[in-house]
Amino acid sequence: MTTLPVSAPMVVRTTEVPDPGPLLELLPEDHPMAWVRRGEGIVGWGQAARFDTIGANRFVAADRWWRRMVGTAVVRDEVRLPGTGPVAFGSFAFDDVPGSSSLVLPDTVVGHRSGRWWVTTIDVTGNLPGGAALPAVSPARRPLSVVYGDGSRSGTEWQGIVAEAVRRITAGELEKVVLARDLVAECPEPVDIRWPLQRLSAGYPHCWTFSVDGMIGATPELLIRRERGLITSRVLAGTIRRTGDDEHDLALAASLARSSKDLEEHEYAVRSVADALAPFCSSMNVPEAPFVLHLPNVMHLATDLAGVTDAAGDGATALAMAAALHPSAAVGGTPTAVALDVIREIEGLDRARYAGPVGWMDARGDGEWGIALRSAEVSGDRLRLFAGCGIVAGSDPAAELAESVAKLVPMRDALSS
DSSP, rough: OOOOOSSSSSSEEEEEEEESSSSSGOOOOOOOOEEEEEEEEEEEOOOEEEEEEETTTTHHHHHHHHHHHHOOOOOEESSOOOOOSEEEEEOOSSSSSSOEEEEEEEEEEEEEEEEEEEEEEEESSSOOOOOOOOOOOOOOOOSSEEEEEEOOOOHHHHHHHHHHHHHHHHSSOOSSEEEEEEEEHHHHHOOTTTTHHHHHHHHHSSEEEETTTEHHHHHHHEEEETTTTTEEEEEEEEEEEESOOEEEEEEEHHHHHHOOHOOOOOOHHHHHHHHHHHHGGEEOOOOOOOOOOOOSSEEEEEEEEEEOTTTGGOOHHHHHHHHHHOTTTTTTTEEEHHHHHHHHOOOOOOOOTTTTTTEEETTTTTTEEEEEEEEEEETEEEEEEEEEEETTTOOOOOHHHHHHHHHHHHHHHHHHH
């Protein structure tokens, strides 16, 4: 566990500004941070402070560190919206081990919400930070000559792993398990993260485009949003690939909505989220049936849950709620403990921060945490692209491989377009 030292209470200034342009185009190349959907959200750069942690206690330790940081902060906030004042971006490992997790406090954050824009500047030396001037940045560089190769397992090997999972489910060991696979991409020079971020945001505007500590992607799944006592969560489970023919895709969407295999998988995921949120809520709305979410490459069964925090939940931050929800059946399986054991035993993959919580939190404990899906881990000139599929008794290994290929399309397109 490491912490970038802070010598004095942080001093934070948030100032409203005129429209500075698209958020992702304001980012410098060096370690950009982002959480953007449909043009709104927050971006940040610089590093005023950070907290790195590992293990089963990672969420509690990070939450505790953040509470200490904001507990002594001097904040001048002229805007007072969720995401103003001090904000930490975070990315957490999927499993207790291996994998590291981090909260990063940028020294500059720019936000846009409901027709208002702001700049937050942060100083951790006890001095009033500078004004809201934004630095000039260079255009994003397109990656050249991207070469792809197998990750931890080939497609054929992964189908064998799926078949083994189906065998265990059929034998009654568990009801569902989510299996991940990776693909490696290599470039002749370090990747400018801003390029895929801008393409992901343009191509998948209804997803949450994120960048935190080298983990980038566009997730369609919101683990938790906490905003002034209201909490929401979007659950996805059950997927079918789009063909590009609108009439055919409508027929596929109808078949997805009737598929017993996909409805069963979706029910597991919704139930796990609702059960985890119940202790925080005085009331909750869980729709009886899912809707079909249409994305450019795939369609998902989706359910939006909403709740109101009770007296106990009022003291729980968005990160604490994300910790309670992780891992949901949508990324782990059912029963969770058994599914995680199966993943560790047969998957043969270090997920690192894939399918872990990623997002942000402000000083009030409000924030948004998604699941790091449709994502890649960037390290210099090398990327690991990830995709995962929910496996139940009726799963077909070849069909699951095709689904994983479809889920890799967003990141592959973002690197090549």
